[in-house]
Amino acid sequence: MSYRAGDAARRARERYELKQAAAEFYRKLSVTERLEEALNSTFCLGPEDVYGHLANYFAQFSKPPTICQIRGRKVLDGTGEPTVEAEVFCTVKNMDKRICSSVISAASEHPKASKGPEQESNHSADIAIQWLNDLSPKLRGMSPDEQNKIDQLLSDFYQPKIEEEKERRQMEREASPMPLQPEPSPVTSPAPGKKKGSGKGKKAAVVEKPIPPEETPEAVVPGSPAIGALSLAVAKASSVLSKTPLYLHIRALRNEKLPTEFFMPTPMISILSCGTSSPGKLNLMKEVLIIPQTGLTVQQSLDMALMLQNQIVKQINAASKTGDTVQWESLAKALGSKCYLFADAASKPVCKLLESGSMNSPPCSGTVIKHTNEITISQLLGVFKLIEGENRVAVLGCPYKESVGDSTADLAVGLGARFVKLGGLLRG
Numbered sequence: 257m258s259y260r261a262g263d264a265a266r267r268a269r270e271r272y273e274l275k276q277a278a279a280e281f282y283r284k285l286s287v288t289e290r291l292e293e294a295l296n297s298t299f300c301l302g303p304e305d306v307y308g309h310l311a312n313y314f315a316q317f318s319k320p321p322t323i324c325q326i327r328g329r330k331v332l333d334g335t336g337e338p339t340v341e342a343e344v345f346c347t348v349k350n351m352d353k354r355i356c357s358s359v360i361s362a363a364s365e366h367p368k369a370s371k372g373p374e375q376e377s378n379h380s381a382d383i384a385i386q387w388l389n390d391l392s393p394k395l396r397g398m399s400p401d402e403q404n405k406i407d408q409l410l411s412d413f414y415q416p417k418i419e420e421e422k423e424r425r426q427m428e429r430e431a432s433p434m435p436l437q438p439e440p441s442p443v444t445s446p447a448p449g450k451k452k453g454s455g456k457g458k459k460a461a462v463v464e465k466p467i468p469p470e471e472t473p474e475a476v477v478p479g480s481p482a483i484g485a486l487s488l489a490v491a492k493a494s495s496v497l498s499k500t501p502l503y504l505h506i507r508a509l510r511n512e513k514l515p516t517e518f519f520m521p522t523p524m525i526s527i528l529s530c531g532t533s534s535p536g537k538l539n540l541m542k543e544v545l546i547i548p549q550t551g552l553t554v555q556q557s558l559d560m561a562l563m564l565q566n567q568i569v570k571q572i573n574a575a576s577k578t579g580d581t582v583q584w585e586s587l588a589k590a591l592g593s594k595c596y597l598f599a600d601a602a603s604k605p606v607c608k609l610l611e612s613g614s615m616n617s618p619p620c621s622g623t624v625i626k627h628t629n630e631i632t633i634s635q636l637l638g639v640f641k642l643i644e645g646e647n648r649v650a651v652l653g654c655p656y657k658e659s660v661g662d663s664t665a666d667l668a669v670g671l672g673a674r675f676v677k678l679g680g681l682l683r684g
Contacts, residue, residue, distance in 0.1 A: 321400065328389065387483075410486060414477075418477055504670070506670025598649070622649030625643075
């Protein structure tokens with residue numbers, strides 16, 4: 257009897273301690289008070305769906321969603337080349353859900369190249385998937401609303417990859433044989449006894465100023481599209497979870513509050529493309545675009561663009577060459593008050609612009625900014641503030657390949673771009 261009595265007393269004590277622990281658990285979370293308030297409001301309102309009303313009531317007290325997994329997979333971009341898609345999974349009310357995904361096209365080091373080898377695209381996509389797998393545990397538990405913190409983490413992750421790529425390329429250059437430099441042709445002097453300009457109507461040979469070589473393009477690190485795609489995917493996830501349009505969410509990130517007015521970017525239409533490969537003086541400009549007048553319909557704008565395209569006969573008299581800074585400055589002074597001069601391929605990368613804190617090189621009315629490769633949303637916000645701070649025109653352009661998705665339109669409105677360059681024959 258004593259053994260059974262002791263066992264019953266032990267079980268009673270355990271039940272009492274369990275009840276006390278449960279009461280303390282619910283007391284800390286204020287469950288009793290909120291449950292009583294929910295039941296009272298439900299009884300007073302008398303909704304048709306009682307459990308739906310209770311679910312909506314308690315939803316406001318649930319924890320904010322957090323990132324639980326980042327997943328990457330290989331997809332095809334708008335031109336059919338392999339690229340990476342970044343998927344964001346979040347824990348929402350104790351359940352793991354796929355929130356959204358994002359894809360951006362990779363920009364090559366040489367935009368003039370029509371298409372890169374498929375093997376390089378596959379290699380870059382494979383590395384990007386591996387990067388996303390490595391970043392998944394680093395972002396686990398973070399809120400998609402922490403855009404700046406996540407972008408800083410992505411930039412810190414990407415910086416060592418740049419150094420590794422530079423070291424690899426340096427080793428390849430040292431291992432490869434140096435190309436032979438062609439000897440300069442000697443300048444032929446006129447024969448003695450002959451007078452200059454003796455031939456009537458003949459022009460004397462003009463020694464052209466040597467064209468300086470193009471600057472070495474910034475190294476495109478294989479796998480870099482993972483950084484830009486993941487940054488955009490996090491912004492999209494935050495907008496989806498808050499049930500806010502992406503453009504409104506990006507504008508709120510920029511202004512730190514919801515704006516009341518928006519500026520709709522004006523699209524630009526290409527009427528001359530590939531000018532650098534054209535004969536004569538047209539090779540001065542790579543691309544000529546027009547901005548339709550406000551109030552015109554789409555058909556009227558297209559008709560005007562076709563008319564101007566067929567009537568381009570004006571020659572540009574400035575003796576400018578690629579890489580000639582002095583002539584470009586004089587051209588900017590001559591045409592700056594007549595039309596916009598935008599720096600596109602000649603512009604520095606976004607990271608270099610943010611480091612320098614200046615938009616003075618090259619002299620232009622504004623800069624075309626593209627969301628490609630490792631560029632994060634925070635960097636886009638920073639460079640657009642820099643452009644507007646110097647009273648220049650901000651233009652958001654599509655990547656050199658065909659865009660995937662409609663995020664370009666949301667970025668253009670959210671960032672406050674003056675114009676959006678949707679491209680033409682160059683696909684951006």
